[in-house]
Amino acid sequence: MNLIIENLPLLWIGLKATLSLALVTLLASSAIGVVLGSLATLKPKPLRVAVALYVETFRDIPLIVTIFTIFFGAPFVGVPLEPFPAVALGLSLWGGANASEIVRAGITSVPAGQTEAARALGLHTAKIYLLILWPQATRAVLPAYTGLLALLFQSTSLGALVGVTEFLKAGGLIIERSTVMLGVNPSFQIYGVVLAVYFVISSGLSLLSRWLERRLAKGGTRAVVAAPDAASL
Amino acid sequence: MEFDLAYLVRWLPALLRGLSLTVQASALAVLFSIVIGLVGASIRVAKVPVLSHIIAAYVELIRNTPILVQLFFIFFGLPTLGLTLSLFASGVLCLTLWAGAFQIENVRGGLAAIAPGLKEAARALGLTQAQYLRLVGLPLAIRVGLPSMLNTCVSVIKNSAYLSAIGIQELTGVAFDRIASDFRAFEMLAVLLVGYLSVVLSLSFAVRLLEHRLQAPFRR
Numbered sequence: 501m502n503l504i505i506e507n508l509p510l511l512w513i514g515l516k517a518t519l520s521l522a523l524v525t526l527l528a529s530s531a532i533g534v535v536l537g538s539l540a541t542l543k544p545k546p547l548r549v550a551v552a553l554y555v556e557t558f559r560d561i562p563l564i565v566t567i568f569t570i571f572f573g574a575p576f577v578g579v580p581l582e583p584f585p586a587v588a589l590g591l592s593l594w595g596g597a598n599a600s601e602i603v604r605a606g607i608t609s610v611p612a613g614q615t616e617a618a619r620a621l622g623l624h625t626a627k628i629y630l631l632i633l634w635p636q637a638t639r640a641v642l643p644a645y646t647g648l649l650a651l652l653f654q655s656t657s658l659g660a661l662v663g664v665t666e667f668l669k670a671g672g673l674i675i676e677r678s679t680v681m682l683g684v685n686p687s688f689q690i691y692g693v694v695l696a697v698y699f700v701i702s703s704g705l706s707l708l709s710r711w712l713e714r715r716l717a718k719g720g721t722r723a724v725v726a727a728p729d730a731a732s733l
Numbered sequence: 734m735e736f737d738l739a740y741l742v743r744w745l746p747a748l749l750r751g752l753s754l755t756v757q758a759s760a761l762a763v764l765f766s767i768v769i770g771l772v773g774a775s776i777r778v779a780k781v782p783v784l785s786h787i788i789a790a791y792v793e794l795i796r797n798t799p800i801l802v803q804l805f806f807i808f809f810g811l812p813t814l815g816l817t818l819s820l821f822a823s824g825v826l827c828l829t830l831w832a833g834a835f836q837i838e839n840v841r842g843g844l845a846a847i848a849p850g851l852k853e854a855a856r857a858l859g860l861t862q863a864q865y866l867r868l869v870g871l872p873l874a875i876r877v878g879l880p881s882m883l884n885t886c887v888s889v890i891k892n893s894a895y896l897s898a899i900g901i902q903e904l905t906g907v908a909f910d911r912i913a914s915d916f917r918a919f920e921m922l923a924v925l926l927v928g929y930l931s932v933v934l935s936l937s938f939a940v941r942l943l944e945h946r947l948q949a950p951f952r953r
Binding site: 524556559560561562563565566568569572573576601650655656657660661666668672675685686687688691692693694698699703706 | 734766793794796797798799801802803805806809810811812813838860891892894895897905909912913919922925929930933934937
């Protein structure tokens with residue numbers, strides 16, 4: 501217990517890195533998701549195939565392989581990356597793939613009559629997306645999106661493997677220090693605390709996701725179920 | 734840098750050994766996790782006091798924590814309590830616990846999809862809860878839940894790549910060890926890409942085929 505109190509500043513540094521990594525990747529994933537997910541609902545087939553190819557690739561390759569490839573592969577193509585941006589890029593590409601699926605499902609969940617009515621009123625495609633489809637899709641995807649955030653948050657722990665001092669790495673540093681300086685190995689306690697903190701934050705997000713789903717159901721909106729299962733890691 | 738086929742051939746035996754470890758760890762984890770899934774879901778559905786709550790907590794814990802932290806907790810944390818497992822056993826244990834939680838949810842979803850009339854009929858025939866699960870519930874639940882159960886199995890293969898983080902020389906571990914010591918990237922990255930994509934895609938395709946087949950009786 502003392503060990504944890506003494507090391508609170510280090511844990512806090514780690515938690516801050518974890519949270520900012522999650523936030524950055526959420527924003528980047530959203531940008532990718534909105535663009536690609538919308539493109540996938542347009543007519544031209546090559547467009548849909550290209551998006552599907554991107555989505556499948558990043559969902560099927562283990563996330564750890566994607567991140568290692570970016571971090572260790574970047575110097576070989578002449579653009580060495582720092583750990584933080586490398587992890588952020590890898591997580592965003594993976595998150596973007598999942599977000600695209602969510603956005604696509606959200607847009608398809610809007611009844612076709614809405615688009616037809618908008619077209620009959622003379623709106624062009626860009627305006628239909630901006631005024632009709634996106635606003636309604638946003639409601640439907642909120643639960644799935646919160647689920648994605650929980651997964652991104654969990655996946656930031658991969659940063660520990662390439663040298664980002666995020667929460668898991670901070671825990672590892674405390675263990676190393678204590679083992680070397682005090683001769684006691686507190687792995688069980690420290691990793692236990694790390695587990696507990698991840699659990700509290702992530703289950704908070706899961707509860708939020710379920711609550712949003714219930715609320716939307718009450719308002720008559722069918723939530724999109726394309727929530728990325730943790731099993732898609 | 735050029736793509737050097739001879740280099741790849743030289744390290745092929747090591748890569749195959751890695752792949753074999755990946756397959757072994759995944760296969761064991763899949764097997765054990767399905768057992769956990771069937772037993773756990775039965776306990777949850779039968780509402781066995783205390784046990785049912787412990788299983789619910791276990792599922793929530795696994796779903797809401799990163800698998801990497803679970804792995805570190807098992808591999809570095811448990812030995813300090815005097816519970817020392819081999820490298821491989823730690824890896825399999827981690828994958829099993831992770832997949833087990835998801836399999837419980839998959840089987841439970843299958844059980845929930847069974848028409849209530851069947852359960853009532855089983856009760857009317859005098860079947861006990863255990864008999865109902867064994868003879869009626871689980872066989873049907875497996876049929877309904879099979880696609881999602883198999884998806885979890887595919888995820889086990891993907892997640893086995895995490896085992897390289899504690900130094901298990903499975904496919905990912907072998908490949909990145911070579912990249913680090915030989916300063917060549919393309920060959921090994923190509924192997925990983927092709928390796929995982931082909932395994933995962935072919936399995937996903939098989940799942941889709943199966944899903945189609947299982948739907949057959951309900952199609953018009």
